[in-house]
Amino acid sequence: MPDGGPAVEVDGLVKRFGDVEAVRGIEFSVAAGEIFGFLGPNGAGKSTTINMLCTLLRPTSGRARVAGHDVVSERDDVRRRIGLVFQDPTLDGYLSGEQNLRFHAELYGVPRSVTADRIAQVLEMVGLWDRRRDRVQTYSGGMKRRLEIARGLLHSPRVLFLDEPTVGLDPQTRASIWDYIRQLKEAEEITIFMTTHYMDEAEYCDRIAIMDSGGIVALDTPEALKAGVGKDRVQIRTADDEAAIVALKDGFGLEATVAEGAVTFSVASGEAFVPRLFAELGVPIVSVSVSRPSLDDVFMSFTGSTIRDAEASASDWMRMAMRGRGGR
Numbered sequence: 001m002p003d004g005g006p007a008v009e010v011d012g013l014v015k016r017f018g019d020v021e022a023v024r025g026i027e028f029s030v031a032a033g034e035i036f037g038f039l040g041p042n043g044a045g046k047s048t049t050i051n052m053l054c055t056l057l058r059p060t061s062g063r064a065r066v067a068g069h070d071v072v073s074e075r076d077d078v079r080r081r082i083g084l085v086f087q088d089p090t091l092d093g094y095l096s097g098e099q100n101l102r103f104h105a106e107l108y109g110v111p112r113s114v115t116a117d118r119i120a121q122v123l124e125m126v127g128l129w130d131r132r133r134d135r136v137q138t139y140s141g142g143m144k145r146r147l148e149i150a151r152g153l154l155h156s157p158r159v160l161f162l163d164e165p166t167v168g169l170d171p172q173t174r175a176s177i178w179d180y181i182r183q184l185k186e187a188e189e190i191t192i193f194m195t196t197h198y199m200d201e202a203e204y205c206d207r208i209a210i211m212d213s214g215g216i217v218a219l220d221t222p223e224a225l226k227a228g229v230g231k232d233r234v235q236i237r238t239a240d241d242e243a244a245i246v247a248l249k250d251g252f253g254l255e256a257t258v259a260e261g262a263v264t265f266s267v268a269s270g271e272a273f274v275p276r277l278f279a280e281l282g283v284p285i286v287s288v289s290v291s292r293p294s295l296d297d298v299f300m301s302f303t304g305s306t307i308r309d310a311e312a313s314a315s316d317w318m319r320m321a322m323r324g325r326g327g328r
Contacts (some may be wrong), residue, residue, distance in 0.1 A: 007032045007159050012062035022048045024214040037205035038195040045214040046195035067158045079255035093137035097147050098221040108155040122150040142173035160193035199229040199295045217302040219260030227291040232270030237286040244283045
């Protein structure tokens with residue numbers, strides 16, 4: 001990419017599958033050296049966007065440049081400068097970790113004179129040097145993910161794409177993977193572009209774009225996005241949720257909705273508001289919880305639902321997209 005230029009530039013990018021617009025004219029840029037995250041429910045268009053940026057899908061319209069090269073007219077140049085860790089595993093379990101990396105080195109034309117040293121370097125980075133001769137089928141889920149990250153780094157890419165890098169892993173392993181990702185960013189001096197639907201992972205990013213139903217609804221640092229909400233989230237469980245929603249509107253002027261099985265609304269100084277709520281709501285309250293603004297609150301403020309509640313509707317939406325592709 002040109003010195004000082006952005007690692008990724010996207011302008012009006014659109015992808016349609018039949019009549020369904022899976023990505024809806026998004027625009028953003030990613031600075032060199034940044035950890036940039038796409039946050040949103042499954043089916044929001046995150047993976048479709050990554051596939052276009054990695055030249056695996058051709059955009060319907062709009063433009064995108066990665067590492068200074070156009071993803072349509074300069075596909076080979078883009079591919080030489082990126083690494084990609086897919087959401088689904090793509091390792092050969094019958095080969096050793098080292099053999100998987102050697103095969104990748106051949107595909108990417110890594111000079112044989114430096115292949116051995118580079119394999120040793122990336123395996124050391126992800127803590128797998130001692131297991132390099134073991135078949136991948138003997139690795140744990142976290143080890144396989146680390147090997148895939150090492151493979152993505154092997155040919156020294158300028159941009160590393162991680163599509164849901166910790167999906168299906170337990171919380172402890174997810175935290176370990178993120179420790180490696182942060183260390184690798186410093187060691188390799190590369191840009192990391194990742195997708196996730198885990199709120200805690202988005203906190204690790206320098207900036208995040210919140211994506212919903214194919215569009216970007218917010219983009220900023222995690223801290224700035226949370227500060228923009230400015231209110232606490234209050235969730236109550238009641239004997240009559242519909243009556244509670246009406247009472248909150250009529251008695252307090254608060255808009256509430258049912259999210260994650262509880263009546264949910266935002267209010268300044270939530271803890272101070274709770275005693276008044278019990279005294280004046282007029283509907284029996286079974287339980288109450290108050291939380292400071294989170295990225296889930298940011299998502300809810302822009303979309304009207306939490307990311308968990310959006311999962312089901314987004315899955316239905318993507319099934320429509322797949323039918324538009326003829327079931328592929």
